[in-house]
Amino acid sequence: MPNVNPPLQPQVDTAGPRAPRAVTPIAFVRAMCLALERQGQAPEPLLRQAQIAPSDLDRSEARINALQMEVFSGLAMRALDDEALGWFERPLPWGSYGMLARASLSSPTLGVALRRWCRHHGLLTRDITLGVDTADGTCRIVLTEYRPPGGDGRLREFCCVSVLRNIHGLACWLVDSRMPLLGASFAFAAPPHADVYPLLFDGPASFDAAETALRFDARYLDLPLKRDEAAMNQMLSRALAIQVRPYRRDRLLMQRVRQVLLAQPQQAHNAQDLAATLNTSTRTLHRQLRDEGTTLQALKDSVRRELAMALLQRSSRPVKQVAEASGFQNEKSFIRAFKGWTGKTPGEWRERS
Structure with missing residues (x-):
């Protein structure tokens, strides 16, 4: 089954013929390299295929562009046969996230689709759970951790960012609409590359928070889905596009x-x-x-x-x-x-x- 790649990139600058900006922190590449090394696989050949210099791994300020991250994450997923890239106690075989997306497609509204996606994600792993909560006109997608992603926590940030970017990108794609975030919060300390979070999440970000969650206007939950099976098949052939597409219409x-x-x-x-x-x-x-x-x-x-x-x-x-x-x-x-x-x-x- 086709794959829904985790969201590893902020939006790509598509205003002209220039190459995508290099804004994704090298820390996410390091996280994937760690997952590969734990399985006894050398990351260097995959880095070369993605045109990422191995020396950049030692430079905390290094950044890569969207295409590099898409290529490297896809190669790593194939090599590990794990779409979660080492986050969870058991791997998620190729096609797991595509299965979640397909299971939500028949939903009458976005709210139903998101609740299905979160519930079905719990069938794949118990390391984290996801829930949809609404109050005072605001919807919260909450990620709760029950086991440190990656076992010892070194993959924690990468996991939380990826899962939340994934569900937000899929939600925008399902209703074919921009969904500006009211905020994103994370139950971990601000990383050295915290300045990139306004690009990763369209809204203010806070750290050392009580919960890891996204917040947006709850009225989006009432929007009907705009996609069909043919559109789903096309999207899954290169799923990272739903994370980087700069939706403008609302x-x-x-x-x-x-x-x-x-x-x-x-x-x-x-x-x-x-x-x-x-x-x-x-x-x-x-x-x-x-x-x-x-x-x-x-x-x-x-x-x-x-x-x-x-x-x-x-x-x-x-x-x-x-x-x-x-x-x-x-x-x-x-x-x-x-x-x-x-x-x-x-x-x-x-x-x-």
Whole structure:
């Protein structure tokens, strides 16, 4: 079965033809080398294939790029036949994470998918458990350790970062949406390369915390899955892409805009006031809607049309009242817009519906 590689990279700079930036700490490479050496395998041949200089292992400030990490982690997984790369007491054979992803694909919403993924992960290993918790509009994905990853703890950071990046990347891919994090916390001390964590996790990171967890807006849990079996097969052929893909569009933002417009159709809803209501900037509002393939005006038109048609079909209100309730300033502008939508006047459309 195809593999879901652990998330080992921050986002790749894809703005131009330049090579990916070298931002991944060498500590993650050292962790994989340790796993290989424990199994009596020399890491040097794999390092060379990934174009990683063995001398860099002795330089704590050394960094590698996304492609190097993808190649080296894939080689190490194959060599060890362990997708967990030595984190757990027993290895996870090739295809284990792909099995978890497939088991979640039939879920109706992201919340169901994440809970399935966490529950099924517990069938693979008891060294850690994962859980989904919601409170006060915030979702937490909590990683609890029952045995030091790697046995003696030297692989602990690599394990925690990888597992959380994996589930966050898969969640974004399943709903085809950016899911900005409210924060990431880790129950270990800040590593020397703590400065890379803002790239690994899209949000503030804290260390020596009470728990290892990710936090994000709980409304993402209600989003329906956007992927099918064909998309899953394609993704699993090179699964690291779901960890490094710079998702820009945010389906939750578009839904929140629609909710505000539907709840208050008679208000003007200029971009500045709407952005303030949604706790974002006007620039971000316009940019994210554009990345989603829509505009604020298009959403306004869509909501007005939806409201108008529902009122015309389900009530006997006069056209003038329907126009007002749908957010139009006067009946004339409503009729003009409605004819643009349907080719008919509101009265004609009502008679034929």
